[in-house]
Amino acid sequence: xxxxxxxxxxxxxxxxxxxxxxxxxxxxxxxxxxxxxxxxxxxxxxxxxxxxxxxxxxxxxxxxxxxxxxxxxxxxxxxxxxxxxxxxxxxxxxxxxxxxxxxxxxxxxxxxxxxxxxxxxxxxxxxxxxxxxxxxxxxxxxxxxxxxxxxxxxxxxxxxxxxxxxxxxxxxxxxxxxxxxxxxxxxxxxxxxxxxxxxxxxxxxxxxxxxxxxxxxxxxxxxxxxxxxxxxxxxxxxxxxxxxxxxxxxxxxxxxxxxxxxxxxxxxxxxxxxxxxxxxxxxxxxxxxxxxxxxxxxxxxxxxxxxxxx
Amino acid sequence: xxxxxxxxxxxxxxxxxxxxxxxxxxxxxxxxxxxxxxxxxxxxxxxxxxxxxxxxxxxxxxxxxxxxxxxxxxxxxxxxxxxxxxxxxxxxxxxxxxxxxxxxxxxxxxxxxxxxxxxxxxxxxxxxxxxxxxxxxxxxxxxxxxxxxxxxxxxxxxxxxxxxxxxxxxxxxxxxxxxxxxxxxxxxxxxxxxxxxxxxxxxxxxxxxxxxxxxxxxxxxxxxxxxxxxxxxxxxxxxxxxxxxxxxxxxxxxxxxxxxxxxxxxxxxxxxxxxxxxxxxxxxxxxxxxxxxxxxxxxxxxxxxxxxxxxxxxxxxxxxxxxxxxxxxxxxxxxxxxxxxxxxxxxxxxxxxxxxxxxxxxxxxxxx
Numbered sequence: 266x267x268x269x270x271x272x273x274x275x276x277x278x279x280x281x282x283x284x285x286x287x288x289x290x291x292x293x294x295x296x297x298x299x300x301x302x303x304x305x306x307x308x309x310x311x312x313x314x315x316x317x318x319x320x321x322x323x324x325x326x327x328x329x330x331x332x333x334x335x336x337x338x339x340x341x342x343x344x345x346x347x348x349x350x351x352x353x354x355x356x357x358x359x360x361x362x363x364x365x366x367x368x369x370x371x372x373x374x375x376x377x378x379x380x381x382x383x384x385x386x387x388x389x390x391x392x393x394x395x396x397x398x399x400x401x402x403x404x405x406x407x408x409x410x411x412x413x414x415x416x417x418x419x420x421x422x423x424x425x426x427x428x429x430x431x432x433x434x435x436x437x438x439x440x441x442x443x444x445x446x447x448x449x450x451x452x453x454x455x456x457x458x459x460x461x462x463x464x465x466x467x468x469x470x471x472x473x474x475x476x477x478x479x480x481x482x483x484x485x486x487x488x489x490x491x492x493x494x495x496x497x498x499x500x501x502x503x504x505x506x507x508x509x510x511x512x513x514x515x516x517x518x519x520x521x522x523x524x525x526x527x528x529x530x531x532x533x534x535x536x537x538x539x540x541x542x543x544x545x546x547x548x549x550x551x552x553x554x555x556x557x558x559x560x561x562x563x564x565x566x567x568x569x570x571x572x573x574x575x
Numbered sequence: 576x577x578x579x580x581x582x583x584x585x586x587x588x589x590x591x592x593x594x595x596x597x598x599x600x601x602x603x604x605x606x607x608x609x610x611x612x613x614x615x616x617x618x619x620x621x622x623x624x625x626x627x628x629x630x631x632x633x634x635x636x637x638x639x640x641x642x643x644x645x646x647x648x649x650x651x652x653x654x655x656x657x658x659x660x661x662x663x664x665x666x667x668x669x670x671x672x673x674x675x676x677x678x679x680x681x682x683x684x685x686x687x688x689x690x691x692x693x694x695x696x697x698x699x700x701x702x703x704x705x706x707x708x709x710x711x712x713x714x715x716x717x718x719x720x721x722x723x724x725x726x727x728x729x730x731x732x733x734x735x736x737x738x739x740x741x742x743x744x745x746x747x748x749x750x751x752x753x754x755x756x757x758x759x760x761x762x763x764x765x766x767x768x769x770x771x772x773x774x775x776x777x778x779x780x781x782x783x784x785x786x787x788x789x790x791x792x793x794x795x796x797x798x799x800x801x802x803x804x805x806x807x808x809x810x811x812x813x814x815x816x817x818x819x820x821x822x823x824x825x826x827x828x829x830x831x832x833x834x835x836x837x838x839x840x841x842x843x844x845x846x847x848x849x850x851x852x853x854x855x856x857x858x859x860x861x862x863x864x865x866x867x868x869x870x871x872x873x874x875x876x877x878x879x880x881x882x883x884x885x886x887x888x889x890x891x892x893x894x895x896x897x898x899x900x901x902x903x904x905x906x907x908x909x910x911x912x913x914x915x916x917x918x919x920x921x922x923x924x925x926x927x928x929x930x931x932x933x934x935x936x937x938x939x940x941x942x943x
Contacts, residue, residue: 465666468633473680473727474654483679487670 324348324543331539347540351548355541357528358517364545366518367525371505371552373436374521378443379500383493386448390455391481395467405456412449420513427514434516442514443504451496458492459485494563502553522549582645584609584767585630585735590639592622592629592791599625600791602639607769612761614778615771617788618814623771626788627737630769631660644734654684656735659728663740665720667712673723674708677730691730698729701760718749725760738770742777754780775815779803787811805933809940812863812933818897820863821907824937827860835862835934837903842880846930850942859937866897866910868931871923878926886921900925 293299319336324347326340353363360366392398393405423442427433432441462485470480511521520528526549530542557564583606592600599622607613615623628634630641632653640649648656667676674695681691699705702722712720721741728736738757742750758781761768772778778785779799786796787810795807806812812820825837827844833855835842842862849855875881882902890897891913898909898917902925909925917923934943 463664463666465662465664466668468628468631469660469662469666469727470668470679471633472631472653472658472660473731474652474683475679479683484668 320543320547324540324547326540328536328538328540347538348544348548350538351529351541351545355529355545357520357525357532360518364522364525364529364548367520367522368548370436370515370519370525371522374439374443374511375501375504378440378447378504379497381440382444382447382451382500383496385444386451386496387455387486387489387493388481389448389452390457391459391485392477393452393456394459394462395464395480395485396477405452408449408452412453416446416509420509424513434514434519436515436519439510439514439519439521442510443507446510447500447503451500454496454499455489455492458489462488491563494560498556498560498564501556505552580606580608582609583607583642584611584644585769586642587626587630588640588642590626590629590641591637592625592634593637598791600629600636603791603793605786605793605796607767610765610767612768612770612781612783614782614785615769615788616773616775616778616785616814618773621788622791623773623788624739625791627660627739627769627771630656630735631658631737632656654680657733658735658737659731659733660737661721661724661728661739661741663743665712665717665724665744667720667723667727669712672709672711673704673715673726676712676723677708677726680727680731694730694732698726701729701763702726702756717745718753721745721753722756725757729764734767736766736768738768738772740772741770742774743772750774750777757781775817779815787814804931805942806863807942809861809863809935812935816865818866818908818910820865820933821869821902822935823862823864823903823905823907825860825862825903827855827858827934827943829855829857835860835929837862837905840882840903842929842932844929844934846879846928847932847934848930849934855943860943861935861937861940863933863935864907864927864931866908869907869909869925869927871898871909871911871915871925875924875926879928881924881926884923884925886917886919886923888919889917898923 322339323331323336325343325345327342327344327346330341351363352365354361355363389408393401424433427438427442430438432438466484467480470484475483505521506523507521508523508527511524512527515521515524526545529545585605585607587603587605590600590603591598603626605613605626615626617623625634629636630643632648632651636649640647642648643656643658653660667673668679671679677695677698678691681694686694695708699708702725704719704722704726707715707719707723712723715723721744724741741757742753745753754777757770761781770777770781782799784796785799785802787794787802789810795802795811802811803815806815809822813822823835823837823840825835825840828834828836832843832845833847833849835844869875870878884900884902886898886900887906888899890899890908893913895913896911896915896917898911899906900909900923901907911917935941936943
């Protein structure tokens with residue numbers, strides 16, 4: 266052993282117990298890199314949160330306090346009056362029952378639209394991914410091209426179609442419109458998810474004798490919770506936040522919440538009640554906000570799963 | 576190609592499959608006898624899995640007919656063909672317990688509950704998976720999963736089992752264990768089994784007959800020993816056997832006793848059994864000899880052909896040692912016992928019996 270050690274010049278450094286780096290590399294919390302990174306993050310976060318802060322603070326103030334003009338100061342006297350008014354008694358046009366009417370309209374629009382569009386799109390995606398029927402690719406391309414046509418082009422033709430069918434201005438009409446416009450992106454989402462599933466699973470189910478619906482309902486559906494959550498989030502927020510279709514395809518007594526909010530905020534008669542407007546806006550945005558908070562983790566997981574293969 | 580089997584369990588007649596302009600299978604014929612274990616062997620992309628999927632009915636064929644148990648099933652759905660299939664990735668339904676996985680096909684077919692319970696009990700007993708019945712596939716090891724996958728085919732009570740590289744995802748130890756189990760299963764059930772693999776050991780150990788495939792065509796269909804000893808062409812010869820067969824380029828000289836000649840070597844082929852009758856014509860050819868058929872040292876002396884050579888490289892493989900040396904200016908390998916200590920540059924004596932060699936036409940690669 267001795268002659269081996271003397272042969273190599275670095276032998277001394279290799280000896281056990283010698284000084285030098287050992288174990289995990291030390292990390293400095295206050296390094297320049299960390300300060301820059303977290304500093305930027307904090308500034309950006311404040312920039313985005315400031316408007317929300319102003320909204321919440323203003324909605325809790327009375328009108329005299331707002332007239333002082335200091336929008337950043339916290340409320341001296343907290344009042345929930347504006348919230349109650351925004352929900353129950355604010356006037357839009359002839360109705361003076363607040364946003365509650367619009368809220369229930371939006372629920373009646375969103376729930377059936379989400380269920381209908383996801384039910385159809387998931388079957389579409391499943392058929393496109395697993396049952397490669399003749400012309401499947403052409404069908405898929407047409408569907409995707411549909412996603413790139415601007416909505417504005419289609420508004421008037423759809424008005425005519427709905428009128429001819431006799432459902433123009435009704436909630437049913439709007440539900441159908443939402444379902445159709447959700448189809449391209451949802452079908453793409455589901456198709457990609459089902460394509461990423463092992464094909465042998467599908468083949469095994471066929472050997473086991475399951476048919477089109479059997480495989481879909483008993484094999485594919487139970488395995489695709491993440492992508493359904495993604496689709497539900499996309500559709501709930503998209504349809505809830507929709508303004509254009511709501512204002513075009515409904516009548517004042519069936520206006521969704523967003524349209525009603527616009528009418529409350531933009532009403533020109535009398536004093537501008539900033540606190541009521543802020544409360545109404547927060548109320549309208551609450552549904553998508555809750556959806557994001559509740560399902561954030563599943564959402565990210567599902568998006569990642571659906572995006573792997575195209 | 577098609578063997579004369581009176582009542583084939585599976586009969587494939589003139590089967591062709593094209594994907595667009597690409598021809599995957601070309602007028603393929605294959606008859607499988609009742610209770611026979613057939614292995615489809617070949618490299619990746621040779622069409623062996625495709626053929627299996629055609630038999631299963633998972634791919635629509637372009638031409639030809641498929642019979643199972645004498646019934647034309649060419650247009651039948653997979654479930655109506657009387658087949659059970661085991662996949663490489665197990666393909667167990669992840670959200671179902673083992674029991675539900677096994678019973679899925681039966682439940683779809685509307686089999687009565689008592690019958691389902693009876694069949695699951697039998698399959699679980701055969702495969703020894705009783706303790707696993709209430710578990711989800713994610714809680715099983717690879718070997719257990721594949722057992723369940725076999726069980727799924729078993730409960731369907733079918734005539735023909737199709738295996739699509741079932742052991743490829745397992746580690747070497749489990750693979751050899753399950754290989755034995757599949758062999759025992761076949762002996763117990765006596766079903767017809769068609770087994771796809773690229774592993775020649777699986778093919779050699781399991782098969783009654785092996786079909787070696789390349790480019791969508793069956794190259795040779797025969798018993799494992801015949802394929803090993805008398806490969807019909809150079810591809811089959813090179814594909815089977817590990818370490819691979821040695822090939823020497825040279826000339827065949829016709830005469831009363833044909834002779835193979837390569838750079839400084841001449842092997843008398845008096846003991847070699849030529850295919851067909853009549854003496855072979857003189858032409859360029861390739862001489863193939865397996866490393867395990869080349870004798871070494873004293874044993875070489877007794878062989879009809881012997882030569883002197885030197886060791887180039889020594890590859891110890893545990894059970895034996897592979898020695899690389901030169902013959903006729905070309906590198907060949909020789910298998911020797913592991914206890915022989917050899918060093919690079921050692922002079923050695925090698926020898927073999929030309930009767931165990933294979934001679935191929937250099938142009939067509941076919942056996943001479």
